[in-house]
Amino acid sequence: MDTSAPSPRVNGELMGRFIxxxxxxxxxxEGTDGSTMTVRTPDEKTVTVQLAAGSPAPATAYVEFExxxxxxxAMTETSHVDFGDNFDMYTYNELTKEANxxxxxxxx
Amino acid sequence: xxxxxxxxxxxxxAAGGRGQGRPDSLVPVTVKMLQTAIAASNVDDGLRVxxxxxxxxxxxxxxxxxxxxxxxxVYTLDDGTGTVIVKQWVDADDAxxxxxxxxxxxxxxxxxxxxxxxxGSDTSVVxxxxxxxxxxxxxxxxxxxxxxxxxxNAQRADAKPAAGTAYAAPSSAPASAPAVDPGxxxxxxxxxxxxxxxxxxxxxxxxxxxxxQLNGRFTEAQVREAVEHLVNEGHLYSxxxxxxxxSTNL
Numbered sequence: 001m002d003t004s005a006p007s008p009r010v011n012g013e014l015m016g017r018f019i020x021x022x023x024x025x026x027x028x029x030e031g032t033d034g035s036t037m038t039v040r041t042p043d044e045k046t047v048t049v050q051l052a053a054g055s056p057a058p059a060t061a062y063v064e065f066e067x068x069x070x071x072x073x074a075m076t077e078t079s080h081v082d083f084g085d086n087f088d089m090y091t092y093n094e095l096t097k098e099a100n101x102x103x104x105x106x107x108x
Numbered sequence: 109x110x111x112x113x114x115x116x117x118x119x120x121x122a123a124g125g126r127g128q129g130r131p132d133s134l135v136p137v138t139v140k141m142l143q144t145a146i147a148a149s150n151v152d153d154g155l156r157v158x159x160x161x162x163x164x165x166x167x168x169x170x171x172x173x174x175x176x177x178x179x180x181x182v183y184t185l186d187d188g189t190g191t192v193i194v195k196q197w198v199d200a201d202d203a204x205x206x207x208x209x210x211x212x213x214x215x216x217x218x219x220x221x222x223x224x225x226x227x228g229s230d231t232s233v234v235x236x237x238x239x240x241x242x243x244x245x246x247x248x249x250x251x252x253x254x255x256x257x258x259x260x261n262a263q264r265a266d267a268k269p270a271a272g273t274a275y276a277a278p279s280s281a282p283a284s285a286p287a288v289d290p291g292x293x294x295x296x297x298x299x300x301x302x303x304x305x306x307x308x309x310x311x312x313x314x315x316x317x318x319x320x321q322l323n324g325r326f327t328e329a330q331v332r333e334a335v336e337h338l339v340n341e342g343h344l345y346s347x348x349x350x351x352x353x354x355s356t357n358l
Binding site: 001002003004005006007008009024062064079081083084086087088091092094095098099103105106107108 | 142170191215245251259
């Protein structure tokens with residue numbers, strides 16, 4: 001068991017707290033040019049994700065990216081999970097706030 | 109949501125009013141919660157989360173490593189709060205298990221039901237069931253359920269020590285309450301005082317006390333008139349003398 005390197009679940013706003021750190025971000029695919037993807041975050045912000053070279057492109061509308069935050073509104077993917085075409089972003093956004101706020105002790 | 113855990117986890121929390129963890133409870137946790145619980149528990153004692161003994165847990169996370177031997181499958185699960193090793197013994201007769209196994213690959217989310225096994229300093233989860241997550245709303249659901257169950261148990265743990273003082277706390281309140289004009293006629297207000305905490309003594313309440321508690325809103329004559337009316341209506345009876353009355357409703 002190892003909890004020394006957590007990947008916090010963030011929304012667009014919370015990304016700012018983790019610049020240079022590993023995070024999990026769920027986004028809605030808003031278009032890709034092959035090397036980057038523009039996604040809409042659970043709190044309705046726009047983030048540009050630098051896709052990992054050589055990994056298969058995200059295939060569904062909602063994607064969970066694991067990666068490093070480059071700055072506000074930008075991150076670099078290390079891996080991703082396809083979250084399907086039906087995902088409730090509102091509730092997930094509430095979870096990101098809870099996990100980085102009141103209930104932080106349960107997550108990191 | 110496509111899982112029965114919610115009901116089980118929450119219902120256990122609600123029903124275990126005796127404050128004892130029940131051996132059949134199933135608690136949704138994060139790896140971090142598990143780690144904290146293990147650090148806080150001693151070896152002889154069971155695993156405790158918020159003072160509740162925990163036997164069965166459910167976890168949800170991404171498979172980051174999977175290996176397969178003849179007797180068991182070993183997964184390393186990452187739920188974002190940490191990583192944990194999950195072992196599942198192979199049941200050769202379970203045809204469903206082998207079909208599920210094809211979907212339990214690195215990079216996919218899995219739901220695990222199991223119990224915690226401590227072997228030396230090594231902690232792992234022995235799974236009864238590992239199944240792939242189909243609808244990823246279950247990710248949101250699992251973590252919110254973990255938060256919910258945790259706060260539910262934490263509140264219950266907080267409430268226990270306070271129970272002894274719960275009865276004592278309101279005692280001072282009624283004494284000052286009549287100072288506030290509750291409204292209503294002299295008869296109604298006098299009746300309320302006779303039926304209040306002061307009226308519980310054997311001798312009831314003295315008329316002077318009622319006048320005093322009414323805070324000058326009514327004269328003694330008005331109060332005596334109201335009392336006489338209440339006696340005639342059968343709400344009060346006189347006790348040790350003509351100045352003390354007690355309610356028939358107590």
